[in-house]
Amino acid sequence: xxxxxxxxxxxxxxxxxxxxxxxxxxxxxxxxxxxxxxxxxxxxxxxxxxxxxxxxxxxxxxxxxxxxxxxxxxxxxxxxxxxxxxxxxxxxxxxxxxxxxxxxxxxxxxxxxxxxxxxxxxxxxxxxxxxxxxxxxxxxxxxxxxxxxxxxxxxxxxxxxxxxxxxxxxxxxxxxxxxxxxxxxxxxxxxxxxxxxxxxxxxxxxxxxxxxxxxxxxxxxxxxxxxxxxxxxxxxxxxxxxxxxxxxxxxxxxxxxxxxxxxxxxxxxxxxxxxxxxxxxxxxxxxxxxxxxxxxxxxxxxxxxxxxxxxxxxxxxxxxxxxxxxxxxxxxxxxxxxxxxxxxxxxxxxxxxxxxxxxxxxxxxxxxxxxxxxxxxxxxxxxxxxxxxxxxx
Numbered sequence: 277x278x279x280x281x282x283x284x285x286x287x288x289x290x291x292x293x294x295x296x297x298x299x300x301x302x303x304x305x306x307x308x309x310x311x312x313x314x315x316x317x318x319x320x321x322x323x324x325x326x327x328x329x330x331x332x333x334x335x336x337x338x339x340x341x342x343x344x345x346x347x348x349x350x351x352x353x354x355x356x357x358x359x360x361x362x363x364x365x366x367x368x369x370x371x372x373x374x375x376x377x378x379x380x381x382x383x384x385x386x387x388x389x390x391x392x393x394x395x396x397x398x399x400x401x402x403x404x405x406x407x408x409x410x411x412x413x414x415x416x417x418x419x420x421x422x423x424x425x426x427x428x429x430x431x432x433x434x435x436x437x438x439x440x441x442x443x444x445x446x447x448x449x450x451x452x453x454x455x456x457x458x459x460x461x462x463x464x465x466x467x468x469x470x471x472x473x474x475x476x477x478x479x480x481x482x483x484x485x486x487x488x489x490x491x492x493x494x495x496x497x498x499x500x501x502x503x504x505x506x507x508x509x510x511x512x513x514x515x516x517x518x519x520x521x522x523x524x525x526x527x528x529x530x531x532x533x534x535x536x537x538x539x540x541x542x543x544x545x546x547x548x549x550x551x552x553x554x555x556x557x558x559x560x561x562x563x564x565x566x567x568x569x570x571x572x573x574x575x576x577x578x579x580x581x582x583x584x585x586x587x588x589x590x591x592x593x594x595x596x597x598x599x600x601x602x603x604x605x606x607x608x609x610x611x612x613x614x615x616x617x618x619x620x621x622x623x624x625x626x627x628x629x630x631x632x633x634x635x636x637x638x639x640x641x642x643x644x645x646x647x648x649x650x651x652x653x654x655x656x657x658x659x660x661x662x663x664x665x666x667x668x669x
Contacts, residue, residue, distance in 0.1 A: 283327070283453070284377065285377055285446060285449045286323075286324050286327050286328070286353075286449070287376065287377070288357070288360070288375055288376065288377065289320075289373065290320045290321075290323065290324050291324075291353045291356070291357055292310065292357060292372075292373075293306055293310050293312075293317055293320050293321070294320075294321065294324055294332070294349070294350070294353060295350065295353055295354055295357060296309050296310060297317065297321065297333070297340065298342050298346065298350040301338070301339035301340045301341060302339055302340070303317045303318060303321075303340065321333065328345065328349060328453075328456055329456070330343070330345035330346070330349075330456055330459070331343050331345065331346075332345060332346035332349060333346055344459060345456055345459055348452065348455045348456055348459065349452050349455075349456065352448050352449060352451055352452035352455065353448075353449070353452065355448045355649070356444075356445035356446070356448040356449050356452075357445070359441045359444050359445045359448070360372075360375070360438075360441050360442065360445050362441065363434075363437045363438050363440075363441040364417070364438070364441075366434070367417040367418060367419055367434065367438075368416065368417055368418030368419070370416045370417075370418070371413070371416040371417040371418075374412075374416040375413060375416060377442075377446070378409060379409045379410070379412060379413040380413070380438070380439075380442035381399065381409075381442075382395065382399065382401075382405075382406045382409035382410050382413075383409075383410055383413055383421060383435060383438060383439050383442065384439045384442055384443060385398050385399050385406065386406065386410055386422065386429070386431070387421075387422075387431040387435055387436060387439040388439075390428055390429045390430070390431070391428070391429060392406055392407050392410075392429070410422065417434070417438075419432075419434045420432055420434070420435075421434060421435030421438070422435060440511075440512065443512045443513045443514070444512075444513045444645075446513070447513030447514075450465055451465070451649070451650075451651050451654075453465055454651040454652075454653060454654075455651050455652065458651065458652045458653065463491065463493045463494040463495075463653070465494075465495075465651070465653070466494065466495035466496065466497055467494065467495070467496050467497070467516055467517075467653060467654055467657055468497045468499065468514065468515050468516045469496065469497065469498050469499065469515070469516065469517060469518075469519060470499050470501065470506035470507075470509060470510055470515040470517070470518035470519065471498050471499065471500055471501075471506075471518075471519055471520065472501075472503060472506065472518065472519060472520025472521060473500075473520065473570075473596055473597075473598055473615075473618065474520050474521055474539060474615045474617060474618055474640060475519035475520045475640075476500070476598075477598070477615070477617050477618040477621045478617055478620075478621060478668070479519070479617070479640075479661075479664060479665060479668060480498070480519055480661075482664045482668075483657070483660050483661045483663075483664040484496060486660050486663070486664060487656065487657050487660045490656060490660075491653060491656065494653050496657075499515060502571065502573075502596060503520075503521075503523070503573065503574070504573070506518050507527070507528075507531070507643070510531065510643065510644070510645060511528075511530060511531070511645065513645075516644070516648075516650070516654055517642050517643065517644050517648075517654070517658065518642070518643040518644075519641075519642055519643075519661070520640065521539075521574070521575050521576070521615075521638050521639070521640055522535060522638075522639040522640065522641050522643065523575070524639060529646070530645065530646050530647075531643055531644065531645060531646055532643070532644050532645070532646045532648070533639075533641060533642070533643050534641045534642045534643075534644075535639045535640070535641040536640060536641040536642065536661070536662060536665035536666075537640050537641075537665045537666075537668055538637045538638065538639060538640065539615045539616055539617050539637070539638055539640050540615070540616050540633070540636040540637045540638065541576050541579040541580065541613060541614075541615060541616070541633050541636040541638065542613070542614055542615065542616045542619050542628045542629075542633070542636075543562070543580075543611055543612070543613060543628070543629040543631050543633070544605065544611070544612045544613070544614050544619050544622070544626045544627065544628055544629065545605060545609070545610075545611050545612070545626065545627055545629055546605045546606055546607075546608070546609075546625065546626060546627070547624075547625065547626065547627050549609060549611075549627065549629075550609065551565075551611075551629055552627045552629065557629060557630050557631050558631065559583060559584065559586075559587065559631060560587070562584070562587070562611060562631070563587045565589065565609060565610070565611045566589060566590075566591035566592070566593075566608075566609070566610045566611070567580075567589045567591065567592050567593070567610060567611050567612065567613070568592075568593045568594075568595060568600075568601045568604050568605065568610050568611070568612040568613075569592055569593070569594055569595075569612070569613050570594070570595070570596050570613060571594055571595075571596055572594075574596070575638050576613055576614075576615065576638070577613070579613075579633055579634075579635060579636050579638075580613040580633075582634065582635065583633050583634065593610070598614065598618055598622070601614070602622055602625055602626065605625070605626060606625055611629070612626070614626075615638070616628065617668075640665075641665075642658065642661060
């Protein structure tokens with residue numbers, strides 16, 4: 277929702293008219309329900325058609341009917357407006373008719389930055405403009421979105437809920453752009469993938485290359501990060517799907533996890549490490565060696581901690597970076613914990629030690645929002661991920 281080059285979304289007011297017109301097929305009835313003139317409805321629909329680049333209605337003696345493009349936009353717009361209305365229903369009625377995307381963008385930016393000044397910088401606007409936008413929105417809602425405390429600016433529950441609804445509504449309209457482009461055979465939009473460490477070792481690169489043979493022009497954005505960071509981006513609508521180790525049970529009920537294959541944890545060391553050729557290796561033999569381990573919040577770390585519970589190492593370097601682990605192990609006698617898939621990619625540098633870890637298998641797959649409806653391109657990429665995973669299991 278930061279300032280950028282993407283087309284501005286159609287106004288909320290025009291989308292509401294469009295939804296009613298799509299249901300009634302009558303400009304007269306739509307004007308009555310929206311408390312505007314019939315020419316106002318006609319002008320709004322003409323502007324919406326120009327913005328989308330598609331004819332949205334066909335006229336016949338029985339009224340107005342949605343075109344194929346109109347059906348696509350109607351479905352996505354209904355989902356977007358429903359997200360807003362679910363939150364706005366607990367606020368003053370005026371906000372449904374007065375809220376604008378720039379006001380909601382200001383709300384989102386301030387709630388994330390916890391500062392009007394930082395939000396203004398992010399949006400490329402003057403600070404008074406951002407403050408005025410959120411104040412106008414508060415007045416229409418009849419509630420307060422921000423409170424000043426001794427520790428700074430805090431977003432209220434109402435503000436957080438509306439900001440989240442606005443993010444997901446805009447994500448839905450961005451998907452509408454992609455769906456409409458697909459009708460003309462054009463690649464519009466992009467796919468944003470949150471990649472946990474394991475997914476970057478083989479599975480995701482292979483899927484990307486296969487997908488590129490089908491769709492060579494669609495932008496793909498890969499975001500590396502920790503699970504909690506990527507999960508936040510996914511739930512906000514900034515990320516379309518997240519790949520890697522699943523969390524079982526699910527940490528929250530608004531996501532969907534699809535298991536595609538299993539991997540297992542492994543203990544690794546540099547090639548030529550004193551333990552690499554030892555027969556009958558046990559965890560007792562690992563006592564006293566320093567370790568490079570993933571963060572405590574990861575499934576792999578839980579497996580390693582359980583295995584080393586009787587002899588916990590004193591020297592531990594925590595990192596989620598495979599490259600950093602590799603470089604530390606390359607020049608030392610440190611041991612490390614990796615998934616077997618990651619370790620096999622690093623076979624020129626690292627050896628998998630022959631020690632058995634209990635409960636070492638982990639479910640690997642795709643995490644999406646529970647109510648996510650992918651575009652055609654997103655669905656194609658998801659299917660490619662499934663096919664690639666099937667070939668690896």
